[in-house]
Amino acid sequence: xxxxxxxxxxxxxxxxxxxxxxxxxxxxxxxxxxxxxxxxxxxxxxxxxxxxxxxxxxxxxxxxxxxxxxxxxxxxxxxxxxxxxxxxxxxxxxxxxxxxxxxxxxxxxxxxxxxxxxxxxxxxxxxxxxxxxxxxxxxxxxxxxxxxxxxxxxxxxxxxxxxxxxxxxxxxxxxxxxxxxxxxxxxxxx
Numbered sequence: 001x002x003x004x005x006x007x008x009x010x011x012x013x014x015x016x017x018x019x020x021x022x023x024x025x026x027x028x029x030x031x032x033x034x035x036x037x038x039x040x041x042x043x044x045x046x047x048x049x050x051x052x053x054x055x056x057x058x059x060x061x062x063x064x065x066x067x068x069x070x071x072x073x074x075x076x077x078x079x080x081x082x083x084x085x086x087x088x089x090x091x092x093x094x095x096x097x098x099x100x101x102x103x104x105x106x107x108x109x110x111x112x113x114x115x116x117x118x119x120x121x122x123x124x125x126x127x128x129x130x131x132x133x134x135x136x137x138x139x140x141x142x143x144x145x146x147x148x149x150x151x152x153x154x155x156x157x158x159x160x161x162x163x164x165x166x167x168x169x170x171x172x173x174x175x176x177x178x179x180x181x182x183x184x185x186x187x188x189x190x
Contacts, residue, residue: 011039018043022051086126088172089134100124100137103171107139110166114158116146118186127176138177139163144184156180 007015013033018040025034025044034040085097104122111119121142128136141163149155159180167173 009039009043011037013037013040015043015047019047022047084126086124086135086137086173087129089130098171100126103137103167103173106166106170107141107163110162110170111141111143111159114155114162116149116151116155117159118144120144120183130174134173136176137167137173138179139167139175140179140181142181142183144186145182147185147187156182 009015009018011033021030021034022044024030026048034044084100086100086103088096088098101124103124107124108119108122111117111122119141121140123140125138125140126135127138130136141159143156143159145155160178163178164175167175
C-alpha cells in the first residue's frame with residue numbers, strides 16, 4: 001500500500017519512509033531517530049491502526065445484507081421494465097440512447113396535459129432506423145376520456161399534437177406512427 005509521497009513530517013522525515021519501516025521498527029531494528037522522535041512515533045501508531053483495520057476488513061468481510069437478494073432482483077426487474085433502447089441519432093461518438101420506458105413517460109405526461117383525457121398505457125416500439133441513425137418508433141397510447149366530454153375529437157387531436165411535439169422537442173424523436181385508443185371513460189373525481 002503506497003502512502004502519499006509528498007507528505008513530510010515536522011521532523012523532516014517523509015511519511016512514506018515511516019510506512020516502509022513499520023515492520024523494521026516493530027522487530028527492534030529502529031534507528032536512533034525512530035526511537036526518539038515523537039512525530040514519527042505518532043505517525044507510526046496511526047499507520048499501524050490503519051493497517052490493522054484494513055487487515056480486519058480483508059480477513060473478516062461482512063456477511064451480505066439480508067435484503068441483498070431483493071435489491072439485486074429489483075435492479076433486474078427495473079432493467080427488464082426499462083425496455084429496449086432508442087437511438088437518438090446524435091453525432092456524438094457512441095451516440096445517445098434513451099430507453100423506450102423513458103420515452104413512454106415523456107409521452108404519457110404530454111397526453112395527460114391535454115385535459116379531459118388520461119393516459120392509461122403507452123407502448124413504444126422501435127421499428128427501424130432512419131438515414132441519420134435515429135430510431136424510427138411507433139407509439140400506441142391507450143386513453144381514458146372524461147365522461148360528458150363534448151369535444152372528444154378535439155381532445156384526441158390535442159393529445160396527438162402534444163404527444164408528437166413532446167416526442168420531437170423533449171426526446172428528439174420523430175414518430176413513425178401514433179395510434180390513440182380510447183378504452184375507458186372516467187367521471188370527475190375519479
